[in-house]
Amino acid sequence: MAGFTDATQVRTTGDGGFDADLDPVWTVGGKPNGGYLLAVLARAAIDSAAAHPDPLSASAVYLSPPDPGPAAVTAEVLRTGRSATQVRTRLSQKDRTCVEALFTLGTLAAATAPRWVDAAPPPLPAADTLSPTPAHAPGSGLHIDMLDQIDQRIDWKSVGDPPGELRGWLSLPDTPWDPISLLFAADAFPPATFTLGSNGWTPTLELTVYVRARPAPGPLRVRQRARLLTEHLVDQVCEIWDANDHVVAQATQLAAYRMPPT
Structure with missing residues (x-):
């Protein structure tokens, strides 16, 4: 078991390759959380592009859920400019590609009041x-191991007003939030479809995160809302404010979901 920073570290093997150890405590139902995996890939992307230390954007497709344990990561620098570097990454396990992601890296300042x-x-x-x-999770038989590592506090009394929305606070008890852990925060809340009656596993198909600034110390204010449900898919938006009420991250996710039989 490792804290978030240690649990997302990678070790270079040369020629754009890295080794990672996917920690079993950053999981949901035994599978690593999608935001946690994105943070692991971000470490490799940043190690490959020393000129720019922060993720500005990340877009990942989830092909096959890996298991906790050893994994291989590759990173390919696509372009390096004065203000940004673009990097393509891939996480594989047992000769199976699990996640691919594109990163735009840059240098972030502390969050300030936006112009608009x-x-x-x-x-x-x-x-x-x-x-x-x-x-x-009450009544589900599902153990969400990562909730033993974070402090997630949801305002359940506000559920349903408006429909399809969850609001609450999120903290890493032993680690201050930074641009890499914000990638995890963007996928750390329950699916907003739970407020609309869905149940069971809600696998992420694609996740895009924009990191806008370095957060101030303290808990994050999170709002996650579903925008459109079709027969089996939902797209949902996650918005994150720091302790000074400045926007520090935004995310859009496409996921599958299940409704109980009618």
Whole structure:
């Protein structure tokens, strides 16, 4: 078991290759969380492009869920410019490609008030008035190991107002948030479809994250909302504010979902 920083480290093997050890505690139902995997790939991308230390954007497709344990990562620098570097990465396990991602890397400043933003931070009760989400999902038999490592506090009283939306707080108890861990934060909340009656596994097919600034110390304010449900797919948006109520990350995700039999 390792903290987030240690659990996402990679070791270079030369020629754009890296070794990674996928930690079993950063999992949902025994499979590594998609945002955690994106952070592992970000480490390799940054190690391959020393000129730019921060992920500005990341877009990943999830082909096959890996298991905890050893994995191989490759990183290919596509372009290096004055303000940004683009890198293609791939995570494989047992000769099977599991995740591919494209990164735009740059240098981020601390979050400040934006010139314009289309939505204010959502209202939330104080974090200490909400209960931490338990690692055992009630009634599902599913153990979410990563919830033993983070402090997630959802405002369940606000669920349904508006429909398809979850709001709450998120903290890494032993590590301050940074641009790489924000990639994980963008995929750390339950699927918004749970507020609309879905159940069971909700696998991510594609995840795109924009990291906008370095967050101030303290918990993150998170809003996750479903935008469109078709028969088996949902696209949902995650918006993240730091402790000073400045936007620090945004994400869009396409996922599969299940509804109980009618």
